[in-house]
Amino acid sequence: MNRQILHLFTLVVVLFGVLVAFTSRWTVFEQENLEDNSANRRPLLEQLRIPRGDILARDGTVLAHSIASGSGSRKVYTRTYPEDGLFAHALGYSFIDRGQAGIEQSRNDELTGEKNEFVSLFDELLSRSREGEDVHTTLDPEAQRVAIEAMGGQTGSVVALEPSTGRVRVMVSIPSYDPNDVPDQFAELNQAGGSPIFNRATQARYPPGSTMKVVAAAAALDSGEYEPSSIVDGSSPKTISGAPLTNSGGADFGPIPLTTALTNSVNTVWAEVGEELGSDTMYEYMERFGFNTEPPLDYPRSQMTPSGVFDGNDLLDQDDPVDVGRVAIGQERLQVTPLQMAMVAAAVGNGGVLMKPRFTDRVVDKDGRVTERIEPDEEDRVIEEETATQLADMMADVVNEGTGTAAALSGIQVAGKTGTAEVDSGTSNQAWFIGFAPVDDPQMAIAVTVERTSGQGGTVAAPIAKSVLEVLVG
Amino acid sequence: MLPARWRELFSLIPVSLLVTAGFTAVLITRSESTDEVTTTYGLFFLGCCVAAHLFIRARLPDADPYLFPLTAVLAAFGLVMIYRIDEELAREQAQWFVVGLAFFVATIVLLRDHRVLERYRYTIAAAGLALLFMPRLPGIGHEVNGAFLAVKIGSIQFQPAEFAKIAIIVFLASYLNDTREVLVTGRIPRLSLKHFGPLLLVWGTAMLMLVFIRDLGSSLMFFGGFLALLYVATARLSLVAAGLGLFLAGATFFANSISHVQERVDIWLDPFAKDVVDDEGYQIAQGLFAQADGGLFGKGFGEALLELPNGGTILPAPHTDLVYAVITNELGLFGAAGLVLVYLLFAQRGFKTSMVANDGFSKLLAAGLTAVFALQVFVIIGGVVRVIPLTGVTLPFVSYGGSSLVANFVLLALLLVVSDSARRAAPREGGLVAT
Numbered sequence: 001m002n003r004q005i006l007h008l009f010t011l012v013v014v015l016f017g018v019l020v021a022f023t024s025r026w027t028v029f030e031q032e033n034l035e036d037n038s039a040n041r042r043p044l045l046e047q048l049r050i051p052r053g054d055i056l057a058r059d060g061t062v063l064a065h066s067i068a069s070g071s072g073s074r075k076v077y078t079r080t081y082p083e084d085g086l087f088a089h090a091l092g093y094s095f096i097d098r099g100q101a102g103i104e105q106s107r108n109d110e111l112t113g114e115k116n117e118f119v120s121l122f123d124e125l126l127s128r129s130r131e132g133e134d135v136h137t138t139l140d141p142e143a144q145r146v147a148i149e150a151m152g153g154q155t156g157s158v159v160a161l162e163p164s165t166g167r168v169r170v171m172v173s174i175p176s177y178d179p180n181d182v183p184d185q186f187a188e189l190n191q192a193g194g195s196p197i198f199n200r201a202t203q204a205r206y207p208p209g210s211t212m213k214v215v216a217a218a219a220a221l222d223s224g225e226y227e228p229s230s231i232v233d234g235s236s237p238k239t240i241s242g243a244p245l246t247n248s249g250g251a252d253f254g255p256i257p258l259t260t261a262l263t264n265s266v267n268t269v270w271a272e273v274g275e276e277l278g279s280d281t282m283y284e285y286m287e288r289f290g291f292n293t294e295p296p297l298d299y300p301r302s303q304m305t306p307s308g309v310f311d312g313n314d315l316l317d318q319d320d321p322v323d324v325g326r327v328a329i330g331q332e333r334l335q336v337t338p339l340q341m342a343m344v345a346a347a348v349g350n351g352g353v354l355m356k357p358r359f360t361d362r363v364v365d366k367d368g369r370v371t372e373r374i375e376p377d378e379e380d381r382v383i384e385e386e387t388a389t390q391l392a393d394m395m396a397d398v399v400n401e402g403t404g405t406a407a408a409l410s411g412i413q414v415a416g417k418t419g420t421a422e423v424d425s426g427t428s429n430q431a432w433f434i435g436f437a438p439v440d441d442p443q444m445a446i447a448v449t450v451e452r453t454s455g456q457g458g459t460v461a462a463p464i465a466k467s468v469l470e471v472l473v474g
Numbered sequence: 475m476l477p478a479r480w481r482e483l484f485s486l487i488p489v490s491l492l493v494t495a496g497f498t499a500v501l502i503t504r505s506e507s508t509d510e511v512t513t514t515y516g517l518f519f520l521g522c523c524v525a526a527h528l529f530i531r532a533r534l535p536d537a538d539p540y541l542f543p544l545t546a547v548l549a550a551f552g553l554v555m556i557y558r559i560d561e562e563l564a565r566e567q568a569q570w571f572v573v574g575l576a577f578f579v580a581t582i583v584l585l586r587d588h589r590v591l592e593r594y595r596y597t598i599a600a601a602g603l604a605l606l607f608m609p610r611l612p613g614i615g616h617e618v619n620g621a622f623l624a625v626k627i628g629s630i631q632f633q634p635a636e637f638a639k640i641a642i643i644v645f646l647a648s649y650l651n652d653t654r655e656v657l658v659t660g661r662i663p664r665l666s667l668k669h670f671g672p673l674l675l676v677w678g679t680a681m682l683m684l685v686f687i688r689d690l691g692s693s694l695m696f697f698g699g700f701l702a703l704l705y706v707a708t709a710r711l712s713l714v715a716a717g718l719g720l721f722l723a724g725a726t727f728f729a730n731s732i733s734h735v736q737e738r739v740d741i742w743l744d745p746f747a748k749d750v751v752d753d754e755g756y757q758i759a760q761g762l763f764a765q766a767d768g769g770l771f772g773k774g775f776g777e778a779l780l781e782l783p784n785g786g787t788i789l790p791a792p793h794t795d796l797v798y799a800v801i802t803n804e805l806g807l808f809g810a811a812g813l814v815l816v817y818l819l820f821a822q823r824g825f826k827t828s829m830v831a832n833d834g835f836s837k838l839l840a841a842g843l844t845a846v847f848a849l850q851v852f853v854i855i856g857g858v859v860r861v862i863p864l865t866g867v868t869l870p871f872v873s874y875g876g877s878s879l880v881a882n883f884v885l886l887a888l889l890l891v892v893s894d895s896a897r898r899a900a901p902r903e904g905g906l907v908a909t
Contacts, residue, residue, distance in 0.1 A: 001837050002829045004706040008841060009825040012848045016818050019852065020811045022859035026765040027807040034766035039751040039759060042767050045779060045788070 044096055048076040053111045053132030055091060055103060057139045058169070058361070063087055064094075064104065064179075066132075079104075085178040086148075087139055089199040090171045090359060092300070093179040098186050101197075103359055105300045107135045110363045110372065133365045138167035138358065143472050147172045150467040154460075156431075156450040157200040159342040160468055163436055163445045165376040166346070166355035168297070170446075170468060171339075173200040202295070202304045205335035206449055209419030209457065210265045210403075211432045212330030214344055214395065217262055219285035220273050221390055222352075222383040228259040228390050238268040240325040245271055248420075259394045263402035265418065267329050274328025282327060283318040288382040289354065290343050292317075296356045296379055297339070307336035330419060342447035345434040348395070349415070349442030352388035354379045396439045404433060406462035409470055413439040416465065418457030428452040433461035437473050444472045478539040478897075479531045485543030486527060489550050490520050496554030499775035515568065519553060526575055533582050534894035538827055541893070544820045545871055545886055549879075551813065552872035555801060558776050559793045563874055570876040574883035581887035588891045592835055595648040602641030603679065605634035610686050635692045636868070636881035639846050640888070643699055646676070647838035650707035654834070657708045676700050677717065681724045688734045690725070691853045691865025697721050699846035706841045707834075742863035757790050758857075758864050761799040764789055765810075765859070772806030779803075793874040795866060798858045813872075814855070821848045824889055831896040840892045843885050 026034065035043055055064035063086070066077040079094050092102015100108060108114070111132045140160075147158040147170050160170035177189050177196035189197045198204070220226040234253025237246040247253070247267050253260075261269035274282055286292065292308045292315055294301055309316040310333050316322055326332040339357065347354035356377040363372040383391070395415035398404045403418040416435025423430050431453050436445040446468060448461040476484070493516050523546045530537060549571060557564035585591070591598065608625045609615045615625065624633050650657075680697040683689065697717075705714045729735045737754060745755035745762070764778065778800055780789050792800045802810040824844025831837045850867055857864035868878035 001706055001709075001834070001841075004709050005825050005828050005837070005841050008702055008706060008845060009822065012821050012825075012845075012852075013818065015848070015852045015856075016814050016821075018861055019855045019859060020807075020814055022856075022861050023765065023802060023810050023814075024807055026762050026859060027769055027802060027810075031766045031769060034763055037746060037759075037763070039746065040763045040766075041788070042763050042779060046767075049779075 047112055048078075048096055050112050051077050051131045052079065052094065053113070053134040053363075053366075055107075055111070055135045055137060057083075057087070057137060057141045059141060061141050063137070063139070064091055079179075081179045083141065084180060085176045086141060086144055087171070088176050088179050088196075089173045089201060090137070090139060090168070090299075091179060092303075093182045095183045098182050101300065101303060102199075103135065103137065103299070106298050107360060107363075110135055113365075131366055133363050133371055135360055136362045136364060138162075138169060138361050139171070140169040140472070143170045143468055144172065146471045147464070147468045148174070148176075150464040151450070154450045154453065155194055155200075156448070157204065157338040158446070158448050158464065158468060159201050159338045160444055160446045160472060161342050161346045161357055162355075163346040163350035163442045164355065166357045166379075167361065168357055168359050169444070169472060171199075171201045173198070173204075199303055200449075200451075201338045202297070202299060204337060205305060205307070205310065206338070206430050206432075206451070207421035207423065208330040208334060208336040208341060209421035209430060209432050210267075210270075210330055211341055211344075211417050211419035211434045211447075211457070212328065212334065212336075213262060213265065213270045214348065214391070214417045214434065215286060215289055216270050216274055216277075216282070216328035217258075217391055217394065218289075218348065218383050218387065219277055219281055220258070222285065222387040223277060223281055225277060226258050226273065228257065228394055230258045231255050232258050232261055232269045233272065234261060234266045234269050236268050238272065240268075240271045240275065241323040245326070259397060262394045262417070263397045265398075265403050270329045271325035275325040277324075277328075279318040279322060279324045282324050285382070288380050289347060290340055290379070291336075295337075295339055295343065298358050298360050298374075304339075305337060307334075307340040309333050310335050330421060338447045338449050341432070341434045341449075342445055345416075345436050345447060346445035347382045348388050348391050349436030349445045350388075351385045352381055352383040354382050392436075392439050392442075395435060399435065403456075403458040404435070404462050406458055407433055407435060407466045407469070409437065409466060409474060412437055412469075412473055414466075414469060415439045415442075416462070418462060420456045420458075423452065428454060429456065431455055431457045431460040433457050433465045435465060435469075437469050444469060446472075478537070479527075479535060482530065482539035482542055483524075483527055485540060486520075486523055486546060489523060489543060489546040492547060493519055493550045493554065496550070496775060497557065500554065500558045502776075515557075515564075519550065519568070519571070522572065522575055526578065529579055529582075530890065534890050536897040537890040537894035538823050538897070541820065541823045541827075541886060541889060544816055544823065545883075547816055548813075548820075548871035551801075551816075552797075552869075552874075554775070555797060555804075555872065556793050556874050558804075559780065559800065563793055566876075567874055567879070570879045573876065574879040577880050578883040578887045581884050582891060585888075585891055587895065588839065588888060589833075589835060591644050591839075592648045592651075595645050598641045599645035599649075602638045602645060605638040605641065606679070606683060607686060608634045632877040633868075633875065634877070635687075635689075636877045637884075639692075639696065639699070639850075640843070640881060640885055642676075642696060643703070643842040643846055644839065646700055646703050647835055647842050650703055651834040651838050654707040657710070657713070673704070673717075677720055677724070680721065681728065685728060685732065688732060689865055689867075690729075690735055690738060690863055691857065691867040693725075694862070694865075695846060695849045695853050695867060698849045699842055702845035702849075703838055703842045706828075707838060738863040738865070742860065745860070757796065758860065760789050761796045761858050761864070762860065764796070764799040764803040768803040768806045768810075770806050770808065772802070772804045772809055775804055777804060794868065795854070795864065795873075796858060797869055797873040798855050801872075814851075817848070817851045817870075820844075824848075827889055827893040827896065831892055832899055836892050836896060840889055843889055847882070847885060 052066040054062050064081050092104040094100045094104040113130050113132045151174050158172040175194045175196040234256045236252045237244040294304045294306050309322050323332045327334050356379045360374050362370050365371050392415050399408050399414045399416045404416045407414050407416050414437040419432030421430040431450045434447045436442040446465050448465045450460050453460050556567050624631050680693050683693045701714050701717050729739050741755045745758040751759050780792050828837050828840035854867045854869050856862040868875050870882045
């Protein structure tokens with residue numbers, strides 16, 4: 001009988017082997033699937049037990065903080081936002097019932113001290129409990145306050161970036177909300193008039209109007225087809241893509257230099273330039289500026305949209321039938337985010353190099369050690385440095401003597417471009433201003449837009465840009 | 475090599491280390507100082523183990539030296555885990571541990587020679603069957619999650635199936651020892667009712683268990699134990715295959731006709747289905763989530779998430795059905811594999827005992843007890859890791875429950891009695907003692 005007993009033992013070995021194999025399946029091979037399963041509340045509950053790191057502003061102001069409640073094994077942490085709605089959209093929120101958004105989501109691993117398994121084991125041996133790290137952002141409370149005040153309750157957005165580093169200093173989206181209200185009023189915040197939770201700076205798609213002429217000018221100069229002094233035809237109306245196009249107020253400028261065409265925002269010139277350059281060239285420069293892809297910002301993808309020519313929700317490319325002349329003046333079906341237009345201004349201001357925009361400066365652990373420092377990172381060279389200098393001078397003229405005089409600062413040379421796109425069948429305007437300052441050493445780039453206003457870019461948006469640049473550069 | 479009993483005593487050292495380390499870890503996690511009560515608790519456990527060792531030394535000097543320390547490891551493991559889940563339950567489990575040891579001692583004292591069991595085989599079989607069907611008796615039967623596994627008299631509740639498994643194995647060992655010659659004669663076994671009748675009876679019993687007790691786990695465990703013994707006794711795989719076929723046919727039939735069994739099977743096939751995961755499939759799904767949470771190394775003793783912040787439970791039945799999931803959660807794949815390895819070593823010692831035994835009954839008894847023990851481990855862990863449908867059997871010596879602890883101590887006592895007589899006889903019959 002001993003042979004059979006041996007067989008039986010072998011069977012037991014095999015059966016137990018199956019048990020260990022299946023345990024491995026759940027603990028290792030399918031671990032991630034199980035943790036991502038929507039019925040699994042463990043990861044969220046687990047995070048409640050971790051003292052989440054703070055999110056701090058550039059000047060050290062605490063923007064998000066965790067408060068402990070309960071004790072022992074029932075000790076949990078909830079999130080609070082001491083500055084209320086100041087940076088609502090950039091920060092987002094983190095609540096067990098509502099999930100996460102904004103920096104809270106994109107920097108969740110750092111904020112919860114997520115480490116790989118072996119580091120965790122090491123911590124466990126030293127009986128260190130898991131704690132989150134602090135995220136130091138580039139956000140500037142003072143400038144943000146000024147920007148919110150300057151908007152004066154008008155719906156729209158302000159984005160300010162450092163051209164040479166990509167640091168986001170200001171991100172305003174109005175209407176705003178208080179993230180502290182998210183647990184109790186989530187549904188209302190999503191549905192209320194103007195949907196306050198929606199981040200207009202990164203998610204709204206607006207017609208850019210004449211601010212797009214900066215992109216057209218960059219393409220015109222950098223491709224070598226035009227010089228700032230090239231004489232162009234400013235007559236009005238002109239037939240563009242088979243349909244007549246007029247200048248603002250029907251003004252006929254006649255033959256003028258290209259730079260004057262930007263100063264006075266001459267539609268017929270820039271539409272013709274767009275047609276001359278053609279779809280391929282326009283698209284190439286748009287894509288170098290960051291159009292057609294989600295911005296490389298450390299922010300949740302679900303809260304960003306690319307800019308480009310849209311057919312419904314689909315991006316059109318250069319092979320689709322697109323009226324490229326009207327794209328060059330910000331019409332057609334071109335839709336852009338305020339962040340994208342701030343990136344356009346920043347790239348021109350930074351000598352033609354687009355830096356990756358970002359919110360995070362560094363991550364610091366509870367002992368004060370910097371665990372991660374985010375260095376300035378080049379996204380793309382968009383245009384040659386010489387082109388950038390020429391374009392900057394042209395944009396300075398816009399502020400000095402053209403449509404953007406309301407953005408001028410005393411003692412500091414501002415460069416910019418206004419935009420006014422007709423919306424709601426011409427009954428109201430989308431007003432824009434994009435620019436940077438000072439021209440000879442740009443410290444700050446900005447995009448301002450106001451929804452459904454009766455005013456113009458130069459009268460509504462430019463003064464807001466002025467107030468914000470004043471505090472950031474002045 | 476050291477004499478057997480010294481090896482047994484020294485093997486208890488790792489047990490004491492495990493107990494100390496386990497309790498310390500749990501206490502550190504709770505950031506409480508090691509108070510006197512818990513120190514006493516640990517020392518008391520070790521005292522019991524040493525006392526049991528001294529008893530074995532006196533009464534069964536030649537018994538296998540590893541079975542008891544392995545049991546102590548499992549029990550220590552169980553006590554620490556249960557202590558971590560609920561201190562009050564741990565106190566009760568410690569009491570049951572003492573009761574279990576008392577039954578262990580009583581079994582060894584009363585049963586000087588296990589061969590006397592052969593004489594009472596039909597009485598034992600009848601008692602086993604009676605025990606099995608007790609939970610269906612009106613008044614004392616008790617239904618848990620649709621299965622009838624427990625008997626409740628007053629405030630005392632116990633699971634008769636734990637004891638029935640021993641009775642059935644004793645009967646089968648004795649019966650098969652007598653009839654195996656007949657069963658193996660000729661190319662085709664003679665199909666007489668006299669010889670196959672009892673076997674069909676066992677099959678019928680297993681099927682009835684499915685119908686009446688509605689527990690696939692126990693049914694699988696009993697019938698598996700039966701097939702194992704049939705194979706050891708007859709060496710005929712054809713008989714085993716036939717038995718397995720009959721069981722599967724019956725199980726499939728009843729799975730389709732008894733809603734409780736069918737439901738268990740459906741949950742097993744897809745616990746994550748939309749309407750199932752938060753309802754019937756909650757237990758198995760949460761068990762899997764708990765294991766995934768443990769990963770390779772686990773969260774550490776006392777770190778697993780068992781409660782919601784508001785005090786509700788996230789993992790149902792953590793001290794019984796899902797204790798393996800908690801262990802994996804806290805000790806990871808390595809800890810869980812270690813536990814399975816201890817069970818494997820126990821099975822190895824059990825089968826070894828069977829192999830060195832001199833007579834057919836002893837061999838079959840040891841093999842049967844070991845097989846049913848190993849199967850029980852497979853059925854419950856297999857349920858938790860979703861190899862088979864999850865059922866309500868206990869994890870021997872580890873999960874909370876008096877009946878299980880006491881019955882398994884009786885099982886251990888029987889194995890040691892068989893082992894002692896086998897190894898004492900071995901030198902007299904010439905040759906070395908195989909260990």
